[in-house]
Amino acid sequence: MNLAIRLLSAIALLGGLSLAQTESRARNCITCHGLEAKQSLSSIHARGQVDCITCHGGVAEEIEVAKAHVGVRKLDQPRESVESCGGCHSDVERMRSFGLRTDQLSLYFTSRHGAKLALDDDPNVATCVSCHGAHDVIAVRDPRSPIHERNQVGTCGRCHGDTELMGKYGLPADIVAKFRGSVHGTALLDDAHPAAPACTDCHGSHGAQPPRIGDVELVCGNCHSVVQNFFDQSPHSISGGAKTGIQCTACHDNHGTERPSAAMFEGDDVGHCGNCHLDAGDPARAAAARLHADVDRLVSTIRDADAAIGSAALRGLFLGEERGYLEEARGLLVRARTMTHTLSPAALDDVLNRGQAMVQTTMENLDKKHRVFRDRKIFTGIFFAVAVAFAIALAMHGRDLGGRWKKAAKAGSGGSHA
Numbered sequence: 001m002n003l004a005i006r007l008l009s010a011i012a013l014l015g016g017l018s019l020a021q022t023e024s025r026a027r028n029c030i031t032c033h034g035l036e037a038k039q040s041l042s043s044i045h046a047r048g049q050v051d052c053i054t055c056h057g058g059v060a061e062e063i064e065v066a067k068a069h070v071g072v073r074k075l076d077q078p079r080e081s082v083e084s085c086g087g088c089h090s091d092v093e094r095m096r097s098f099g100l101r102t103d104q105l106s107l108y109f110t111s112r113h114g115a116k117l118a119l120d121d122d123p124n125v126a127t128c129v130s131c132h133g134a135h136d137v138i139a140v141r142d143p144r145s146p147i148h149e150r151n152q153v154g155t156c157g158r159c160h161g162d163t164e165l166m167g168k169y170g171l172p173a174d175i176v177a178k179f180r181g182s183v184h185g186t187a188l189l190d191d192a193h194p195a196a197p198a199c200t201d202c203h204g205s206h207g208a209q210p211p212r213i214g215d216v217e218l219v220c221g222n223c224h225s226v227v228q229n230f231f232d233q234s235p236h237s238i239s240g241g242a243k244t245g246i247q248c249t250a251c252h253d254n255h256g257t258e259r260p261s262a263a264m265f266e267g268d269d270v271g272h273c274g275n276c277h278l279d280a281g282d283p284a285r286a287a288a289a290r291l292h293a294d295v296d297r298l299v300s301t302i303r304d305a306d307a308a309i310g311s312a313a314l315r316g317l318f319l320g321e322e323r324g325y326l327e328e329a330r331g332l333l334v335r336a337r338t339m340t341h342t343l344s345p346a347a348l349d350d351v352l353n354r355g356q357a358m359v360q361t362t363m364e365n366l367d368k369k370h371r372v373f374r375d376r377k378i379f380t381g382i383f384f385a386v387a388v389a390f391a392i393a394l395a396m397h398g399r400d401l402g403g404r405w406k407k408a409a410k411a412g413s414g415g416s417h418a
């Protein structure tokens with residue numbers, strides 16, 4: 001029963017395919033190769049008139065296996081397939097009408113993957129097929145593509161997460177797991193942050209190789225340009241005069257980038273200042289302590305002001321303006337944090353002072369509102385007391401009048417009786 005259904009659907013599939021391909025020169029290949037045909041016909045290559053014979057060769061007119069296969073290339077050797085895919089893709093004439101670049105093959109051989117293939121036909125490195133597929137190639141922008149940013153953890157990770165395979169090359173296999181848990185991995189895969197980096201944003205795709213030491217700054221700075229500008233002024237940066245180039249990754253790691261905090265100015269963990277500046281007399285330690293203390297002061301005054309606003313709000317004060325000032329102070333704090341990359345406490349003075357001034361304005365405003373509130377309360381109290389006194393006086397006066405009237409009435413009636 002089950003088999004019958006499968007047979008029927010296989011016949012239906014082949015029928016459909018050959019119907020669609022009756023004019024195709026590869027129709028004989030398709031008749032015998034259902035699976036490959038199904039994948040090929042829904043790939044981007046079907047649109048580009050690339051068929052079985054374009055890639056594998058063979059004799060279109062023959063329906064007998066042996067005769068049809070004359071000249072067929074299996075393309076199962078990495079070098080053979082790279083040259084097949086790459087050969088066509090470096091054909092400028094052919095690629096022009098599709099608006100595709102033609103540098104994949106030449107770049108590939110500059111990458112660690114390609115270099116290793118060229119050197120000793122290493123079958124373990126990534127080829128065009130391991131990143132894009134063979135029969136089921138789709139547009140690289142398609143979210144289902146194996147090299148789409150959000151799928152790279154799986155595609156690159158198939159090899160780079162394989163401990164045994166990576167061990168052969170002395171490469172760590174925890175890169176993918178580290179990246180997955182980093183600020184970047186979370187931004188990319190959990191928050192779908194449109195600007196978060198995937199493997200190839202830092203490594204390049206075809207020229208895959210780790211950025212050389214001199215290039216790392218450029219890679220991070222592509223996205224973090226403001227930090228980069230301040231970092232360039234620091235004594236760590238080569239442009240800032242350093243002889244040994246400290247890079248972003250010395251403090252933030254390359255794959256395991258964590259959410260940074262002021263704690264990095266303290267202690268001697270990897271990436272913290274004390275990790276390299278061990279000597280107590282090192283001027284760098286004094287700089288670290290001051291940067292930390294100065295930024296921390298603004299953090300704590302903002303925290304106090306925030307608490308003050310919170311309790312004032314509970315008393316029913318309207319505080320839109322004060323909240324605005326405090327927001328501005330917070331903006332200046334973010335700026336100051338970024339500016340710590342200059343490693344120069346003096347460079348932060350201006351922005352920190354402006355931040356403190358904003359907090360002060362907030363607190364002064366809050367004070368003024370409290371005073372007005374208190375004055376209004378006293379006024380209301382006095383007004384209330386006066387009103388009560390007046391009411392009592394009025395009441396007493398009323399009783400007095402009533403008494404007199406009664407007396408007068410009594411006197412009047414007494415007179416008439418007499």
Ligand code: HEC
Nearest residue numbers: 028029032052053056057058059060063064065068073074
């Ligand atoms: C009559 C059926 C038939 C036709 C027509 C046919 N093939 Fe095959 N093909 C087979 C079979 C069966 C195999 C697996 C056995 C073998 O290796 O010969 C195969 C294997 C292959 C392989 C893998 C080679 C290997 O040794 O594993 C390729 C590539 C291939 N065919 C391409 C083609 C192309 C291209 C065409 C059209 C020009 C074509 N075939 C036409 C039946 C066919």
Ligand code: HEC
Nearest residue numbers: 029033036037040045050051052055074075076081129134
């Ligand atoms: C864009 C080029 C391209 C096209 C088009 C193409 N192939 Fe292939 N094919 C390859 C490559 C490359 C491989 C080797 C895949 C690998 O190494 O994993 C391959 C592998 C194969 C194999 C061996 C599969 C195996 O598992 O051993 C067969 C059979 C085959 N192709 C048949 C076909 C048929 C039939 C068509 C047409 C319907 C076709 N191919 C279209 C590039 C192509």
Ligand code: HEC
Nearest residue numbers: 085086089100101104105108126127128131140147200205
């Ligand atoms: C290590 C994985 C990897 C390998 C190996 C690889 N590619 Fe790519 N390829 C990518 C990525 C990622 C993109 C997406 C665009 C980008 O980042 O450059 C891409 C994009 C492309 C594009 C679209 C380019 C464009 O102009 O829009 C083509 C075509 C392509 N690759 C062909 C190839 C060919 C041919 C080979 C083998 C010589 C190859 N690729 C090897 C990962 C790879």
Ligand code: HEC
Nearest residue numbers: 044047048084085088098128129132134137138139140141
């Ligand atoms: C005979 C020429 C030829 C061969 C061989 C070939 N391609 Fe292509 N490829 C094309 C053409 C033409 C297109 C554009 C199709 C379109 O956009 O309609 C294309 C498109 C692509 C794209 C999609 C680019 C985009 O727009 O995002 C990728 C990826 C790709 N090919 C990879 C490969 C891989 C991998 C192989 C080897 C398995 C290969 N190609 C073999 C001609 C070829």
Ligand code: HEC
Nearest residue numbers: 112116124125126130155156159169199200203208209210
């Ligand atoms: C088919 C397996 C495979 C896939 C898929 C693969 N790689 Fe590789 N990669 C390797 C192997 C094996 C090496 C080691 C080559 C050597 O060191 O000679 C390597 C080396 C590298 C290197 C150089 C490391 C060094 O310093 O030696 C980088 C960077 C790299 N790969 C990045 C990537 C990225 C990014 C992707 C995905 C877009 C990817 N790889 C996909 C197998 C793969």
Ligand code: HEC
Nearest residue numbers: 153156160175176179197198199202210211212213216254
């Ligand atoms: C934010 C940028 C960034 C991202 C994202 C990134 N890398 Fe890296 N990667 C680096 C830097 C920087 C280095 C170190 C370069 C050096 O030391 O010269 C590196 C090194 C490597 C190495 C060599 C490791 C070694 O110890 O020699 C491999 C392999 C690698 N990365 C693969 C990957 C893979 C796979 C992904 C995706 C899962 C990825 N990278 C994501 C920046 C990045």
Ligand code: HEC
Nearest residue numbers: 183187195196197201219220223248249252254257259260
């Ligand atoms: C393709 C763009 C891109 C590249 C390249 C890039 N980043 Fe990022 N990075 C981001 C985005 C987007 C975020 C924001 C994640 C968030 O805030 O949730 C981020 C976040 C960060 C954070 C945390 C910021 C915070 O406020 O908590 C640090 C630290 C960081 N990146 C360092 C680096 C380093 C070091 C490199 C180079 C090795 C690098 N980045 C390369 C885009 C990039």
Ligand code: HEC
Nearest residue numbers: 235242243244246250271272273275276283284287288343
């Ligand atoms: C990965 C090691 C490393 C880390 C981490 C590190 N530094 Fe440095 N730092 C150096 C080296 C090496 C130099 C000397 C640069 C040169 O001139 O070649 C230096 C120089 C300095 C200088 C200039 C000192 C002088 O004598 O003028 C200051 C200031 C400084 N670092 C501050 C810091 C601060 C603050 C931190 C933490 C946020 C930090 N460093 C983290 C390695 C490091």
Ligand code: HEC
Nearest residue numbers: 220224227228231247248251260261262264265337338340
């Ligand atoms: C010497 C160590 C060190 C180096 C080198 C370094 N950073 Fe930082 N980075 C820090 C510290 C410490 C913080 C936390 C500051 C704070 O929260 O007060 C930080 C914070 C950050 C932040 C989050 C705050 C913000 O400004 O957005 C980003 C993003 C960042 N760094 C990126 C980079 C990039 C990109 C580079 C290279 C151009 C770099 N860092 C170089 C130590 C460093």
